[in-house]
Amino acid sequence: MSTVYPLDPASPAAGQVRTLLQARERKLRAEVEATRTRGASDPLRVARESTDRGEEAEAEVENGINDAEVARDVAELRAIGEALARLEAGHYGQCRDCDELIDERRLAAEAFAVRCTACQGRFEQALRQRG
Ligand SMILES: [Zn+2]
Numbered sequence: 001m002s003t004v005y006p007l008d009p010a011s012p013a014a015g016q017v018r019t020l021l022q023a024r025e026r027k028l029r030a031e032v033e034a035t036r037t038r039g040a041s042d043p044l045r046v047a048r049e050s051t052d053r054g055e056e057a058e059a060e061v062e063n064g065i066n067d068a069e070v071a072r073d074v075a076e077l078r079a080i081g082e083a084l085a086r087l088e089a090g091h092y093g094q095c096r097d098c099d100e101l102i103d104e105r106r107l108a109a110e111a112f113a114v115r116c117t118a119c120q121g122r123f124e125q126a127l128r129q130r131g
Contacts, residue, residue: 005093005101006086014087020111021087025080028073035070079112086114095119 007014086092093102097119106113115123 003104005104005107006090007092009088009090009092014092017092017111018084018087021080021084024112025077025084028077028080032070032073032077035066035073038066076112079114082114083112097123 003013007017082096083092086094086096093104093107094100095102095116096114098116100116102113102116106117113120
């Protein structure tokens with residue numbers, strides 16, 4: 001049986017995508033929580049252990065990396081939420097910007113994709129320009 005996009009929310013294929021996205025959502029939430037917990041304990045550790053400015057700078061770099069990780073996870077969580085909403089609305093597999101069907105290989109690689117490759121490129125470029 002071939003998959004027809006946009007997915008019918010009641011179809012077995014939609015059920016599979018829903019399960020996949022929800023599992024990914026749980027994993028990311030746990031990661032974000034774990035990173036935040038680690039980050040919260042950092043100031044104490046830094047205060048206790050840092051004896052010179054070199055170590056302080058090192059700790060700041062570490063926090064910066066955590067922030068970037070969290071930002072990426074949060075962005076993906078947002079995309080997953082949107083993909084799930086589109087799934088329930090019967091629009092999954094359809095680009096949210098131009099309504100064209102999203103390449104199935106793209107959906108296979110990134111189940112949370114809500115835009116076709118061209119629109120995603122434009123979207124990311126706009127994000128970068130906004131800074
Ligand atoms: Zn598009």
